[in-house]
Amino acid sequence: MASVPALKPTNTLVHQLxxxxxxxxxxxxxxxxxxxxxxxxxxxGLPRRGVxxxxxxxxxxxxxxxxxxxGLFIGMVLAIQAYDQxxxxxxxxxxxxxxxxxxxxxxxxxxxxxxxxxxxxxAMAAELGTMRVxxxxxxxxxxxxxxxxxxxxxRFLACFLLIPLLTAIxxxxxxxxxxxxxxxxxxxxxxxxxxxxxxxxxxxxxxxGLTKSFFFGGAIALISCYQGFHCGAGAEGVGQAxxxxxxxSFIAILVLDFxxxxxxxxxxxxxxxxxxxxx
Amino acid sequence: MSIDFSHFDLSAAAFGEPVIELRGMSRAFGxxxxxxxxxxxxxxxxxxxxxxxxxxxxxVMLKIMMKMLEPSRGDVDWFGKSLRQxxxxxxxxxxxxxGYLFQSAALFxxxxxxxxxxxxLRQNTQMSDAQITQIVHDRLKDVGLPMTAxxxxxxxxxxxxxxxxxxxxxxxxxxxxxxxxxxxxxLDPIMTDIINELILRTRERQPVTSIVVTHEMSTxxxxxxxxxxxxxxxxxxxxxxxxxxxxxAAEAFSTSDPRVSQxxxxxxxxxxxxxxxx
Numbered sequence: 057m058a059s060v061p062a063l064k065p066t067n068t069l070v071h072q073l074x075x076x077x078x079x080x081x082x083x084x085x086x087x088x089x090x091x092x093x094x095x096x097x098x099x100x101g102l103p104r105r106g107v108x109x110x111x112x113x114x115x116x117x118x119x120x121x122x123x124x125x126x127g128l129f130i131g132m133v134l135a136i137q138a139y140d141q142x143x144x145x146x147x148x149x150x151x152x153x154x155x156x157x158x159x160x161x162x163x164x165x166x167x168x169x170x171x172x173x174x175x176x177x178x179a180m181a182a183e184l185g186t187m188r189v190x191x192x193x194x195x196x197x198x199x200x201x202x203x204x205x206x207x208x209x210x211r212f213l214a215c216f217l218l219i220p221l222l223t224a225i226x227x228x229x230x231x232x233x234x235x236x237x238x239x240x241x242x243x244x245x246x247x248x249x250x251x252x253x254x255x256x257x258x259x260x261x262x263x264x265g266l267t268k269s270f271f272f273g274g275a276i277a278l279i280s281c282y283q284g285f286h287c288g289a290g291a292e293g294v295g296q297a298x299x300x301x302x303x304x305s306f307i308a309i310l311v312l313d314f315x316x317x318x319x320x321x322x323x324x325x326x327x328x329x330x331x332x333x334x335x
Numbered sequence: 336m337s338i339d340f341s342h343f344d345l346s347a348a349a350f351g352e353p354v355i356e357l358r359g360m361s362r363a364f365g366x367x368x369x370x371x372x373x374x375x376x377x378x379x380x381x382x383x384x385x386x387x388x389x390x391x392x393x394x395v396m397l398k399i400m401m402k403m404l405e406p407s408r409g410d411v412d413w414f415g416k417s418l419r420q421x422x423x424x425x426x427x428x429x430x431x432x433x434g435y436l437f438q439s440a441a442l443f444x445x446x447x448x449x450x451x452x453x454x455x456l457r458q459n460t461q462m463s464d465a466q467i468t469q470i471v472h473d474r475l476k477d478v479g480l481p482m483t484a485x486x487x488x489x490x491x492x493x494x495x496x497x498x499x500x501x502x503x504x505x506x507x508x509x510x511x512x513x514x515x516x517x518x519x520x521x522l523d524p525i526m527t528d529i530i531n532e533l534i535l536r537t538r539e540r541q542p543v544t545s546i547v548v549t550h551e552m553s554t555x556x557x558x559x560x561x562x563x564x565x566x567x568x569x570x571x572x573x574x575x576x577x578x579x580x581x582x583x584a585a586e587a588f589s590t591s592d593p594r595v596s597q598x599x600x601x602x603x604x605x606x607x608x609x610x611x612x613x
Contacts, residue, residue: 192444194435195437195442197403198435199454199455199459200431200458
């Protein structure tokens with residue numbers, strides 16, 4: 057782990073800013089080294105099947121209700137809120153296309169990832185932080201286990217592989233939620249709802265959303281496990297690690313979303329140069 | 336012609352070669368130095384008690400011996416070979432010769448007692464489940480725990496039981512060296528004596544080297560062949576060694592050095608005057 061030089065700057069804004077930048081750079085470097093270690097350990101060997109199964113169950117299966125509820129309400133809220141604008145333009149039947157496109161490409165992956173950063177990320181940081189504080193991580197080392205391999209690798213793989221699946225579930229339930237409100241409450245014809253959705257949403261849109269969620273899953277796992285492994289002493293340290301893991305995961309999701317969005321849009325115009333239109 | 340043996344440390348000469356050696360080892364956390372220029376050999380088969388005030392670096396030294404912490408300066412040898420010159424795999428192999436009883440027992444709270452004790456065996460051997468279960472039962476029996484405890488979670492155990500499970504887990508892989516970090520802290524006198532007896536019994540059953548970090552003088556009297564006392568750096572001059580005593584338990588209790596005698600007899604004296612002055 058890299059270390060911050062023992063700086064004692066004069067207490068001016070410039071010095072404080074400089075120190076913050078140095079600390080941030082060191083933290084990013086540490087996180088990158090941590091990520092490199094995790095990838096190296098994945099390539100050299102996985103933990104026992106029982107450990108992996110348990111972690112996959114905790115992170116994947118037990119998150120289904122949370123992402124399901126998230127997706128459902130996003131779809132329903134979008135339908136309620138966007139209906140008036142589409143109605144004003146006499147384009148109600150295109151509402152489904154707009155809702156489904158925004159769900160699969162942007163809102164589904166991003167909001168599902170944020171929910172999982174809260175449910176899974178904070179729990180991982182708190183669990184590993186408690187293990188650090190109570191010397192359980194040292195005990196793993198003492199018993200011949202590599203703590204990163206035993207604790208982080210299964211969590212990283214579970215987040216990396218299962219968050220895209222959870223995102224797909226959130227997307228599907230969100231699409232159904234939007235359709236139920238659109239067709240049953242707002243009276244939009246289901247035939248045109250799905251027809252325009254099919255016309256407007258390409259496989260590329262679904263791929264973009266799911267590709268993003270791989271990155272979100274990896275970022276949530278790395279940030280949360282890193283915070284847990286480097287948590288301060290006592291209950292306060294564990295609490296701070298848990299909070300930091302959510303805040304930094306949230307920021308990472310937004311930053312990744314922006315850059316991946318830019319990249320994917322650019323890639324789209326390289327692959328399909330003709331512009332697309334809703335009309 | 337007569338030979339003068341008086342310069343030999345007879346307590347050490349009674350045992351084998353050094354299994355752990357610290358050479359000029361220092362450790363700092365940020366700007367605070369906790370251990371300074373420590374040189375110490377632990378001989379095969381001996382039971383070394385490390386005593387000293389809270390915060391003087393005893394547990395840190397134990398973790399450095401086990402390579403759970405890195406020294407800031409100096410070197411650590413295991414079985415005569417420097418850890419700096421060893422490959423990671425070699426260190427991992429030799430680490431399995433160590434057992435470590437943590438101060439808080441550090442049991443994995445998501446696992447049962449059986450899974451805790453079996454952990455090292457599952458992680459490092461190819462034994463069948465039946466063999467592992469048998470060893471776990473043997474170890475639990477060694478530390479005086481009933482088989483009914485095997486299915487319990489650590490949260491369901493008392494402090495003394497946790498320590499005994501921790502000891503059973505530390506001994507599961509038949510270690511050559513056992514490190515005890517304050518094994519009796521927080522226990523009642525009867526349980527303290529039981530743990531002391533277990534330390535002795537472990538040594539009788541198999542030839543292990545033991546290092547016991549403790550504040551408990553009954554433990555020192557009962558189990559220690561040799562006693563080392565660390566002194567807090569804040570109370571030492573820059574040129575004074577941090578190990579202020581290295582001798583037998585009997586010598587520790589009869590020494591004229593006030594720093595040692597006040598500690599082993601539990602007399603605050605100057606410390607009370609310092610408190611009053613503050």
